[in-house]
Ligand SMILES: Nc1nc2c(ncn2[C@@H]2O[C@H](COP(=O)(O)OP(=O)(O)O)[C@@H](O)[C@H]2O)c(=O)[nH]1
């Protein structure tokens with residue numbers, strides 16, 4: 168019998184470690200890690216993206232200010248990407264972030280589990296201000312937690328790292344507030360369905376073993392040694 172495809176979502180404010188946790192899950196369990204922020208940046212960067220030009224220019228302004236792009240823009244991008252991966256296990260990072268997006272997702276699949284990361288506000292602020300990224304690949308570094316081998320330079324390509332506009336301290340507080348308002352009904356929805364699993368803490372390394380054990384109950388690990 169063919170095994171059922173796993174449909175999972177990781178929710179959490181910017182800086183909560185969604186990308187970090189999703190990377191580990193993807194490596195340990197062989198799921199596809201699908202980041203809405205990464206798809207959005209790729210689709211805006213030209214090169215056969217999914218956004219029509221006007222929508223792209225508009226979305227770019229939201230992105231730079233750390234604001235959520237309109238539901239119809241991100242939903243269109245995500246539906247296109249999910250359509251290409253109907254036969255694969257996947258894990259969504261950063262989508263859905265509003266009730267409208269959650270309803271659009273309901274239209275195409277039934278989620279198996281939703282992981283919610285609860286990280287204190289002060290920790291989020293510190294992490295975002297220390298986050299540096301390699302724009303072309305989406306690789307993420309943190310000057311304290313996972314610094315690059317050479318300061319300011321991507322480990323694999325040697326290209327320069329940048330700080331995202333929206334990670335600058337002055338943008339962060341407003342961004343976190345907006346996230347919370349939009350996410351509340353999404354969290355309530357998944358809680359009422361009994362598929363929400365919340366993890367709280369200030370360190371990804373401490374949360375990770377619990378996430379690993381939850382995933383292991385649903386899908387066999389491909390790299391068991393990666394349990395820290
Ligand atoms: N100090 C510290 N930084 C972390 C931890 N977990 C993740 N980070 C860093 O915090 C930043 C935000 O993490 P990321 O996975 O990008 O979060 P996302 O915005 O939710 O996808 C990145 O620079 C990570 O490298 C942690 O436990 N401690």
Ligand SMILES: Nc1ncnc2c1ncn2[C@@H]1O[C@H](COP(=O)(O)OP(=O)(O)O)[C@@H](O)[C@H]1O
Nearest residue numbers: 181203204229230233234235236241261262264
């Ligand atoms: N589901 C979404 N709905 C609306 N905007 C989104 C969504 N996902 C990503 N974005 C946009 O892309 C930006 C970057 O997202 P992401 O890479 O997930 O970073 P972060 O985790 O720091 O918010 C967000 O600040 C927002 O402007």
